[in-house]
Amino acid sequence: MDIQSIYSLIKDDMAAVDSMIQSRLQSDVVLINQLGHYIINSGGKRLRPALAILCARACGYQGDHHINLATIIEFIHTATLLHDDVVDNSDMRRGRETANNLWGNEASVLVGDFLYTRSFEMMVEMDSMRLMKVLSHTTNVIAEGEVLQLLNCNDADTTEARYLEVIHHKTAKLFEAAGLLGAVISNSNLEIEQAMTSYAMHLGSAFQLVDDLLDYSESSETIGKNIGDDLAEGKPTLPLIFAMQHGTHQQALVIREAIEKGQRDKINDIIDIIESTGAIDYTAKAAANEVAQAKLALAVLADSPYKQALASLADFSISRKF
Numbered sequence: 493m494d495i496q497s498i499y500s501l502i503k504d505d506m507a508a509v510d511s512m513i514q515s516r517l518q519s520d521v522v523l524i525n526q527l528g529h530y531i532i533n534s535g536g537k538r539l540r541p542a543l544a545i546l547c548a549r550a551c552g553y554q555g556d557h558h559i560n561l562a563t564i565i566e567f568i569h570t571a572t573l574l575h576d577d578v579v580d581n582s583d584m585r586r587g588r589e590t591a592n593n594l595w596g597n598e599a600s601v602l603v604g605d606f607l608y609t610r611s612f613e614m615m616v617e618m619d620s621m622r623l624m625k626v627l628s629h630t631t632n633v634i635a636e637g638e639v640l641q642l643l644n645c646n647d648a649d650t651t652e653a654r655y656l657e658v659i660h661h662k663t664a665k666l667f668e669a670a671g672l673l674g675a676v677i678s679n680s681n682l683e684i685e686q687a688m689t690s691y692a693m694h695l696g697s698a699f700q701l702v703d704d705l706l707d708y709s710e711s712s713e714t715i716g717k718n719i720g721d722d723l724a725e726g727k728p729t730l731p732l733i734f735a736m737q738h739g740t741h742q743q744a745l746v747i748r749e750a751i752e753k754g755q756r757d758k759i760n761d762i763i764d765i766i767e768s769t770g771a772i773d774y775t776a777k778a779a780a781n782e783v784a785q786a787k788l789a790l791a792v793l794a795d796s797p798y799k800q801a802l803a804s805l806a807d808f809s810i811s812r813k814f
Contacts, residue, residue, distance in 0.1 A: 493804035495812075498542070501801050505545045505559065506538065512563045516610060527591050527603045531570055535586045539805075540670050541566045543695070546805065547674025547688050550790075550798035557677050560618055564627065565670050567611040572634060572666075574604035579638070580725050584718055622676055630669040637661025646726035648748040652733055659700040660693070667696025687792045691802065694786035698809045701779035704729035706813070708766050720756035727751075730778065732762075734771040743769070779810045 499506060517528045541562030548558040576582070577590040578597045584590060592600040608631065615624045641658045644650045671692025675685045707722045708731050722729050728751050736744040743765045750758055766772060783806045793799045 493801055495808050498801045498804055501797055502545050508559045509541050509562045512559055524603055524606050527595050531591050534588055540569050544670040544674050546798050546801050547671045548678055550793055550802055551675045551678035551680045553678040561673055564611045564614050567607045571604040571607040574600045626669055630665050633661050633665045646752050648751040650728040655730055663700040664693045664696030668693040683792055687789045691786045691789040694782045695806055698779045698782035701775055702810055705775045708763050720759040723750050724754055724756040726754035730775045731766050731771040734774045735766045735769045738769045739765055783810050
């Protein structure tokens with residue numbers, strides 16, 4: 493199944509999610525409506541809510557609470573984007589100006605807070621202590637991941653293990669919650685809960701690895717952000733870490749200086765170094781390994797179009813160019 497077929501399978505559910513997003517985004521404060529709708533409607537893939545829906549359906553869920561769950565997941569994700577762009581001083585996301593570039597850092601942070609608190613209001617409405625426990629822990633781990641990433645910024649001695657710790661906290665954790673809670677609301681047994689948790693965690697890890705890879709292998713127009721943004725922010729991602737470890741002393745010094753100073757002025761030289769040291773292939777293989785583990789976790793599920801879609805979604809995560 494290609495990505496269009498995956499979304500076609502859940503088009504009615506996704507339409508219901510979009511409707512709930514628009515209704516629950518409403519506020520009496522005009523700026524919240526303006527900024528919130530701008531970021532929510534900015535062309536994202538809605539991957540995390542789609543994952544929650546697919547996991548619930550793959551576990552045989554027949555109710556409608558998966559719509560609420562998917563909306564909560566998207567609100568949490570959007571809040572993290574708003575905060576991320578402020579911390580990173582980003583001016584472009586998904587091919588458009590960032591909200592902080594248009595409305596300022598203060599408004600972006602506060603609307604991000606609104607989305608976090610609105611998501612927790614919606615959790616309470618679902619009246620599930622298990623759901624609240626998972627999502628409150630998830631948001632806490634994501635916050636830890638943001639701080640871990642901040643500590644790694646401009647640190648050229650960041651190891652692969654520390655990098656992986658960041659992506660597991662910052663990105664994979666929300667994927668993991670979407671997968672687990674899709675099973676939880678379906679009243680699945682422990683084996684299936686664990687399988688959905690494993691599948692989604694590995695999917696999220698693969699997704700971030702590919703994101704970091706695309707920063708050095710695709711054009712700004714394709715990926716919807718400036719090439720070398722990670723470098724300009726001093727982020728030592730896996731392609732850079734591997735290239736420093738396997739390049740010449742001089743090549744390592746070029747990358748080290750760029751990370752420590754947060755510069756992209758030598759981006760073309762650094763891309764050449766990344767390619768010549770095999771860092772692109774190494775990162776791609778790491779992502780492919782995550783996908784293989786994700787698909788392996790699906791074995792416990794009964795065969796269905798939704799199970800097939802989950803496997804195809806894993807394949808999409810490493811074949812995408814955006």
